[in-house]
Each structure stands twice: as structure tokens, then as C-alpha cells.
Amino acid sequence: MAQGEPNIEGALAILVDLLTANSFTMTRSPYENNMRGLVDALIDLKEGFPTFAPLQVGFNATAFEAVADGDALFMRTSDGQVGKASAANGTLEDATVVGFANSAALANETVKVIVIGLKTLSSLNAGDLFFLSDSTAGAITTTPPSGAGKAVTRVGEASTTTDFAIQIEPPILLR
8 A cells, every 4th residue: 555545444344343343234235445435434324323312411310109101200309309390389309300200100110301402392382481380280381471579481392293302491480
């Protein structure tokens, strides 16, 4: 190999290792030991990335009541257990959303609480902003609560018709 020539064989070996280690489908394999083969491997790598699950950061907590997948949750300061958040009762504790249930759980069971990332929900409109509901505990709505004694807690935005981007803000108590 002359000085300055790309090491296509080495680059292909690295790409094949990456594709194999991540269980990507190598639809264009076997790759030729030339630029075309390198491009085919890169295309397979690119097409494999959408198979990754969306990033989610969260923690496990004990639920003090039954919660459904996707419920907005608050954490009780008295014991650190989580339950359905509410914007209706005028307490900042109940309206302070810590995250969203990643699955259903009964009282005294462990639930994963997602605090950052994308949560799959249904019937969304991309671009809509969501707030904690003041009529149904744990629910979210595109209509912010209004009226004295209620809390406005923005919780996120729909990025697609099924992807909800969690963007939790502190509650504002209305007077």
C-alpha cells in the first residue's frame, strides 16, 4: 500500500465488528474490499441505528397506589414513594411531576419512573405542548389548568404522533 492510500480493508473490518456486535443486519454483505464495499457497510450501519430504543433516563420507586403506563407521577416527601400527580388540589407537592411511569404497577410494587427522554404514547399531535391535568390524576392534557388553587405544570411536548418528549418544569400555583 502506497503512503496516503486509505486502508479500506481495515475500515471494513472495524465496521463489520461494529455491525456484528450490535446485531445489525448486514443486507449488503459480503462487502467488496473497495470503496463500494465500504459505502455498503456504512449504509448498513446507518440503517441499523433506528433499531435502537429511544434514550430514557429514570429510576425505580415504590408506588403508593396503582399507576398505569404513562401516568405522570409525583413523589411524596414523607416516604419517597410515587403516585399519580394532580394539578387540582392546590398542593405543590402533588403537582410536582418527577417523571412518567414506564409500565403499570400496583400499590407497593416497583415502577420505573422516566425523567428524561422519549415516552411512547398514542394520539399525539407533533408540536403540541402538554400540561398536568387538573381533572384526572396522572393524566396530561394540551389545555393548561386555570383558576385559583390549581397548578400549571408543563411536562413535555409531542415530537411525533407517538413520541412524547419529556420536559418537566416546576409547577406554578394559580391564585
